[in-house]
Amino acid sequence: MHAGLKITAFAAGLAATFGTAYGVGQSVGSVTDDPAPARHESHAEPSPAPEEGGGHAAEGGHGTEPAGGLQISEAGYTLDLRTPAVTARERTDLRFVIRDARGRAVTAYEREHDKELHLIIASRDLVTYRHLHPTRAADGTWSTPVDLPRAGGYRVFADFTPAKKGAENLTLGADLAASGSYEPQRLPAARATAEVDGYQVTLDGTLRPGAGSELKLNVSRDGKPVTDLQPYLGAYGHLVALRSGDLAYLHVHPNGEPGDGRTASGPGISFTATAPSVGDYRLFLDFKHDGKVRTAAFTVRAGAAAPQASAPAGEPESGHDESGHGH
Template structure:
């Protein structure tokens, strides 16, 4: 075959491959960033095959017990590798159809290829699963169920076609094991319409709540972030514990979706931490760039998520508020 013909054939094959990824079909936990509400208590709990190990809160350790380890890893970020520290995320579900429910299934394997069946419980769960679209408009924080053979599964429905990243945040029960965040790609088929990263903003709105962001995300150095929750412009002072805290914050870097899972200062019942309106965090950005912050908070029995776009390093936060689909806020029905 002539060189020109070979190049033409290769280009055609490549186009067919990418077309297959998004060309099938039409185009839970809730979608958080695209504004679709979901009912309360849709997270699946761990099955009877769980290890039953006591939570850190039960042991009296709480967040402070593993905060240093996470801070040490923060500058490196996580979720960029499918294998790390001798563990691998074996994602069984690689493609689903946008707008249709499907079971998301995966297994965590050790260095010998065996399914991991014993985990430490952190924030009341053995494993936290994050699913985010590549454009960071759609986001979900899920808690799948684990079967006795180590297979995790949870129903999921993704509203838009395109590329997604799946993050498994967990700590094996093995003595001395560190917390890991492994990542793998997931495709949702259907007509693909990418969206721009939402504009930086210091205020996000969700279901009548306003969440205000203060502080800076700093590259290569720890920075303080404080998020203040208001409803109808009045401070919310009775936030409820959710997964052992008054708030959970996940940061994803635009572009490669590097993952930062930061923790709040203090915890419910420690005698120092007030249940709102402010929730404070320490976070370190691994580099300059744009990031998307997702805050989960619980009030009156419902978990909601407020989302922000921020810039670390070259540039400050935007000064105007964001809401609606591109503002990245929504109800979180855990």
């Protein structure tokens, strides 16, 4: 989801370290391979679809749920990224630790959406996206292999809930650099339809700044609705939303869950989301069918009319992991 950026002093610093130039991309497009303490509620409970006119005031205003991922440390927990740099197109073990206020590695987590921790990696231009589930060692060190297709700046998001009474869901973020020859890319324009692996996914609804709104994504293949989606991460789909420019991580709730007696297994997958501000956002939908997880990506602008269902957007550079290892 988003608009185009130019190479900054940060990019130049990375170039000095890795012998490459980096850029930060802002634009408007679809998902593929492509500040103040922020707190999240638990992802465990699905939210009902909002009524028209519902929601709260915008960020910086009066109480909207803050975006996450902008801080490396929050609520006494810190993301210690032990692998801050990798080489593009080379498989590397990414390692990190979540530390508590006393600097100790956290070793106990609540399971959220079937996992103790969700790891998201997105390029600064929001063209490359990875949703991984790393493996945790007994000493609290998390690890997962990654193979990033392009050089440049990336953001790593750790989404988790400590197994501690009263602890809330957190999303901590840290910067990751991938060395190599870098060419900035602009994101695709906002469209209501995306294609991935022969599937067509249509977005109905849009983000609203400071107010909850329903986003419904409909999945079809060869022109026929897909009505037998398989559960993935405790729902028929998992949606991540990132704000262009600073990559703020939005908290998105699924509406309903498999087996609740009211949520169908497709073709529609419903979510409730609130944009913290006007701006361009990138939506990444993971869904599972025929035993494989796929990602459809969309660019939307909070505060603008829904995009037209014109030519489908290109597939994102994406990756998944259901076994604890990246693709």
